[in-house]
Amino acid sequence: MADIKTRLRAYWTLIKSLQTGLLLITGLAAYLSARCPVTTWETLLAVAGSLFLAISGSTVLNMVYDRDIDAKMQRACHRPLPSGRVTVREALILGLTLSIAGVGWALWLSPLYGAVVFAGLFCDVVVYTIWLKRRTPYSIILGGLSGGMPALAGRALAVNEIDAIGLLLALAVLLWIPTHIMTYNIKYADDYRRARVPTFPAAYGIRATRAIITLSSVGAAIAVTLAALNVGMDWGYLRLLGVLTGGLLVLAIASMWRPSERLNFGLFKYASVYMLSSMLLLAARAF
């Protein structure tokens, strides 16, 4: 029993539960943004299940491929694969099983939804992780693109087409991802140098990277606000979104004006809270 618990705990670490959770919420919020009677509880649960499996699967497959660079990074060397708590074969089987189950379930729900979920998984594992991550710092754009796919997929399932709102929500996540990755690039610069992973701060300097983080945070806020306006969000929710956006803009301006690691990391944390809150607001209007 203790062994199973230890195993499950290691698997939980492999799927990066916080990141997976946030991406899952973007997908659910995008689905719920279409509102009842389009959305139903049965489909909502199916979206949650299929997205959870697909996102977790792609994350595990990334961990399998990146185990060599994780082993060289202080921040990541304790993860289950480099530390030997989970074997490569075991993780590969887990990742493939989760991915196939997730994409299969998604395709069964709707071919369009399944195709978008598959595109996200393919972009993340093959294009971002295997092809570009070790070659160019611009790989994060593809990383961002795959991060935006759950939102696009959720919306596509609800309205049965790729619409402007889905694209805006995906764009918001796409623009949020660089704030996440680049903040870690700055904070753990030595780790990335040791692992020979090309990053923006290494290529263009910290100042330019901070400017990009700020601009992409603002871009994400604009995309979310436009999506909320297009969705027809209630006035009260819009007021709250406006306040949260104001807070993000103030922090973004402050981090441009007086850049510091602390402020930069604070902006990254706030941007994550902002993304979570705005998605919850989009979801809340469905009830």
Next chain:
Amino acid sequence: MRRMTLWDRVGLLATGLLAAYQIVVGVEGTSQLATWLYTLAFGVLLIAGLLLIIFGFEVLDSSLVVIVAALIPLSLSVALVFDHAPALGIGYAIFALLGLLAIALTRYAATKTIATMTLAFVHAVAALVIVGLPLVLVARGNAEWGLVLVAIGGALIGIGGLLLAFLKTGKPLVSRDVILTILPALLLVMTAAFVIGLAIR
């Protein structure tokens, strides 16, 4: 500097959630201008709670804090005046705007004593309005008893504002540790009083 505890974070999060709720539901039967002013006040409370959770109590060392914190009592008091004594609305709004400008200017271009006195004066007037106006209205039977809670919130915001103001100017009324220990609870009780009071006024 006192480190933030889990309970501090829980208190600040609850304050933020209450402020967010108030922003979403708004205040029934109020003008659009007053709605924006209430949104500004509760918005600053919400963002302040989030920033305190993210950055810790160190964020209070920023010189902007005094100016931004003044927005809470000023916008709340202006909203209350527009709602319940509209004849005085424009005049009081001009005072609030000038008060905010004076706080900002004296922060950067005056001695500490003048900055403190300006801040204390503007905060005191705003707090008196938030405390006094609801009490007068309830006493005259022009408002529901719930508005008394707004007065209590006003008293708390006055205490909090003055404690922080004197702390920022280097002449704390009580020790920094005591202020930081009571601050999250003070903000939570104050916000709860405003939210309940505005709902049953």
